[in-house]
Amino acid sequence: MGVTRRTLRLGAFLLTPGYHVASWRHPTARADGGLDFAHYRELLHTAERGRFDMFFVADGVGIRTPYRDADELSRWGRFLQFDPLTLLSALAVHTTHIGLAATASTTYNEPFHIARKFASIDHLSAGRAAWNIVTSVTDAEARNFNRDSQPDHTARYQRAREFMEVVTGLWDSWDDDAFGYDKEAGRYFEPDGMHVLDHKGEHFSVRGPLNVARPPQGYPVLIQAGASADGQDFAARWAEVVFTAAQTLDEARTFYRGMKRQAAAYGRDPGQMKVMPGLFPVVGRTRAEAEDKYAVLQELVDPVVGLGLLTQLLGDVDISGCPLDGPLPELPPTQGSTSRQQLVYDKARREGLTIKELYRSLTGGRGHRIVIGTPEDVADLMEEWFTDEAADGFNVMPPVLPQGLDDFVDLVVPELQRRGLFRTEYESTTLRGNLGLDRPARGAAAELPLSTGPVQVQE
Amino acid sequence: MGVTRRTLRLGAFLLTPGYHVASWRHPTARADGGLDFAHYRELLHTAERGRFDMFFVADGVGIRTPYRDADELSRWGRFLQFDPLTLLSALAVHTTHIGLAATASTTYNEPFHIARKFASIDHLSAGRAAWNIVTSVTDAEARNFNRDSQPDHTARYQRAREFMEVVTGLWDSWDDDAFGYDKEAGRYFEPDGMHVLDHKGEHFSVRGPLNVARPPQGYPVLIQAGASADGQDFAARWAEVVFTAAQTLDEARTFYRGMKRQAAAYGRDPGQMKVMPGLFPVVGRTRAEAEDKYAVLQELVDPVVGLGLLTQLLGDVDISGCPLDGPLPELPPTQGSTSRQQLVYDKARREGLTIKELYRSLTGGRGHRIVIGTPEDVADLMEEWFTDEAADGFNVMPPVLPQGLDDFVDLVVPELQRRGLFRTEYESTTLRGNLGLDRPARGAAAELPLSTGPVQVQE
Numbered sequence: 001m002g003v004t005r006r007t008l009r010l011g012a013f014l015l016t017p018g019y020h021v022a023s024w025r026h027p028t029a030r031a032d033g034g035l036d037f038a039h040y041r042e043l044l045h046t047a048e049r050g051r052f053d054m055f056f057v058a059d060g061v062g063i064r065t066p067y068r069d070a071d072e073l074s075r076w077g078r079f080l081q082f083d084p085l086t087l088l089s090a091l092a093v094h095t096t097h098i099g100l101a102a103t104a105s106t107t108y109n110e111p112f113h114i115a116r117k118f119a120s121i122d123h124l125s126a127g128r129a130a131w132n133i134v135t136s137v138t139d140a141e142a143r144n145f146n147r148d149s150q151p152d153h154t155a156r157y158q159r160a161r162e163f164m165e166v167v168t169g170l171w172d173s174w175d176d177d178a179f180g181y182d183k184e185a186g187r188y189f190e191p192d193g194m195h196v197l198d199h200k201g202e203h204f205s206v207r208g209p210l211n212v213a214r215p216p217q218g219y220p221v222l223i224q225a226g227a228s229a230d231g232q233d234f235a236a237r238w239a240e241v242v243f244t245a246a247q248t249l250d251e252a253r254t255f256y257r258g259m260k261r262q263a264a265a266y267g268r269d270p271g272q273m274k275v276m277p278g279l280f281p282v283v284g285r286t287r288a289e290a291e292d293k294y295a296v297l298q299e300l301v302d303p304v305v306g307l308g309l310l311t312q313l314l315g316d317v318d319i320s321g322c323p324l325d326g327p328l329p330e331l332p333p334t335q336g337s338t339s340r341q342q343l344v345y346d347k348a349r350r351e352g353l354t355i356k357e358l359y360r361s362l363t364g365g366r367g368h369r370i371v372i373g374t375p376e377d378v379a380d381l382m383e384e385w386f387t388d389e390a391a392d393g394f395n396v397m398p399p400v401l402p403q404g405l406d407d408f409v410d411l412v413v414p415e416l417q418r419r420g421l422f423r424t425e426y427e428s429t430t431l432r433g434n435l436g437l438d439r440p441a442r443g444a445a446a447e448l449p450l451s452t453g454p455v456q457v458q459e
Numbered sequence: 460m461g462v463t464r465r466t467l468r469l470g471a472f473l474l475t476p477g478y479h480v481a482s483w484r485h486p487t488a489r490a491d492g493g494l495d496f497a498h499y500r501e502l503l504h505t506a507e508r509g510r511f512d513m514f515f516v517a518d519g520v521g522i523r524t525p526y527r528d529a530d531e532l533s534r535w536g537r538f539l540q541f542d543p544l545t546l547l548s549a550l551a552v553h554t555t556h557i558g559l560a561a562t563a564s565t566t567y568n569e570p571f572h573i574a575r576k577f578a579s580i581d582h583l584s585a586g587r588a589a590w591n592i593v594t595s596v597t598d599a600e601a602r603n604f605n606r607d608s609q610p611d612h613t614a615r616y617q618r619a620r621e622f623m624e625v626v627t628g629l630w631d632s633w634d635d636d637a638f639g640y641d642k643e644a645g646r647y648f649e650p651d652g653m654h655v656l657d658h659k660g661e662h663f664s665v666r667g668p669l670n671v672a673r674p675p676q677g678y679p680v681l682i683q684a685g686a687s688a689d690g691q692d693f694a695a696r697w698a699e700v701v702f703t704a705a706q707t708l709d710e711a712r713t714f715y716r717g718m719k720r721q722a723a724a725y726g727r728d729p730g731q732m733k734v735m736p737g738l739f740p741v742v743g744r745t746r747a748e749a750e751d752k753y754a755v756l757q758e759l760v761d762p763v764v765g766l767g768l769l770t771q772l773l774g775d776v777d778i779s780g781c782p783l784d785g786p787l788p789e790l791p792p793t794q795g796s797t798s799r800q801q802l803v804y805d806k807a808r809r810e811g812l813t814i815k816e817l818y819r820s821l822t823g824g825r826g827h828r829i830v831i832g833t834p835e836d837v838a839d840l841m842e843e844w845f846t847d848e849a850a851d852g853f854n855v856m857p858p859v860l861p862q863g864l865d866d867f868v869d870l871v872v873p874e875l876q877r878r879g880l881f882r883t884e885y886e887s888t889t890l891r892g893n894l895g896l897d898r899p900a901r902g903a904a905a906e907l908p909l910s911t912g913p914v915q916v917q918e
Binding site: 024025027029031032041060061071073074078080085110116119120121124145148183186189191193204207213300302 | 490519537538539544548553567580605642646651665667
């Protein structure tokens, strides 16, 4: 095995008590796990034993499930969750190698807070923090922050781009070796090592400097998941990990190549961007056992939840008047996550599904690739996507926790390791070190051209 | 000792590496402690061994020391610090009894984030979270949040009052027993137990509900330190712990009685508000040893820092043209912390101090009471203030860490315990339980009259 051999990256997408919408009703699920630190600590120890690169916390600033009343929301369930930065800080000091990625919105935060909090977690974890940058999707979140609805897609990304300039600028407030704490001379830091940002832009005026030293990783690892034109452009400029959803190898490969090309167009090394699709694995010792496991979960889906989920995936389009046994109608444009809407619509047309068939098919993976089978089946798919350059790795979304993570770590990880696709020991104690990402020098973010929005990329 | 006997409350105000401005230059100081989690963990274990009610993290959203250039800031030093909520989350899972109080500003945050983060820490710590509510003081902080200067005092408190209605309303999103996680029936919660806030006010529109269950303490403990008329009115309505600064017993007693009277005027039980002045103790086995310890610190103060500190305490008033050996001139009104300015000015006049004498006298305690002496001397002062109803307890501000905290825990705490003034074991595992504060029922905050600003209180 050569030193330059490309190996898989794995994220543990541990939406508690499971990624499946009915997960909390499963007999083995920790239904109350969302606010139980001991449950998360156990999951993280399992993921670290499985040599995962990182733990990934999805989040919304509000209850994002669509509901008309308390009764309907009660059927959805599964929305209680610690604030992700609170959770990651506590987990940081209970783990030693696994990366810690939290979602935070550029639409509903101020850049100074975000810069400081992620820098703090990077110091606390000695270099294992990552930020999943989102612009938020639902009007439910907007309504918790002085608005009736989301700003439109373009406006959100304009703010997000300036937000990144400010946050990376604040992380660059100090030279890496600025702080000498010279007691004798009475010099806490070397004066030349301070850099006042003094940003004045369209959305933000932020003077700085940050009251936290430069993060151990330079910048915490930057993750992004937008798949729209704006989202891809943003990822091309900023993301070091791209979290994406793809159903087929072809779709994933097209996306992968497009992303790498767009990163190169920004003057970046495409190898410094890891594309990691979501993967929803239902693992059994036999295929029949795996199918049975999935069937148990599907049986637990409340019909109200199934239809509500489809409505949400379509960007809050009202399809309540459409016959469940008929096809999906043509859809109007929305201000939600337009790329996700398109994926769902394409799937319905490609497979000729009725509305009911469609929501049943989406209940588990919600746009992400589902694989149901033996550890070898799961590893086969991962190897194929990885080898064909459709993925640099995967965000693994266990259907039910802790069982789904145990299955993956105990059954699939050893198979990946046997094939030489995945590490048996961590290479580093930092997330950058494990992901194979360079540590950015101070000022690195400001050196690439500013992004001003999507550009045409030649296929 | 009767069960109703009043006992002291103690907060550990652990500004790392010490409360004294020159602390970081002290030979025993952990100059780099502000970003060292192991250092904080050790301090917390010491404070928990000393049976402190709570650890109290001061904070600013920016570098609040006044400086003209990097050279001057370098002489100040001592400004690196974890984001306090990040730090408390990590400390929560390494401690079992001590309360965890973090400062967060109502001027530069959104109420949904604050409600969620403190609720998360309260769950994470099983009922030990407290929020020190500030409206922020310095223009340096304003400049990190899209402003050139602070909003004026009145505007900040108007926002703060509405902020509290929203935050407590969000904490009341769910009945205490709303979440039953009934897998069989497919009911995550009891629909009647959900309460949508739907707040629409002058500063905020926040719909809710919160995506975190009601905090274990009902509401995290509310702390406030404003001493101006607006600040006192705010504290009277909201604060369960009042952090204050007083130089003399008389001053402390007047403040204490005024606060309790104002709380009663809002219909509150004055016993449910604990007044805790700051105390800066320099402890030696003999008085001479204590004096020597203080002299060592005072010798380390850079003259640039001494004058800068005074300027800051006076609310950024420029006194650079005034002779150091002359008296303080008459001061113009400012938008900063007007109550603190008055305290400093009163002290200068009362003691007939020159500018130089004034800044030297303020370097250590910065407005808080300094006590330099034996453990008995320190306990005598605490006992007198406590017995005379000038204080329900103290926020202890060790000059240098870890030494100053070790001294207090090893020397002063046993003396307080011998006198029957302080606990030898924790009474509870929640902060409310230890402080003797009732757990508020859902809706409790909305039942008291709304505060609309300071009212005249008869002396």
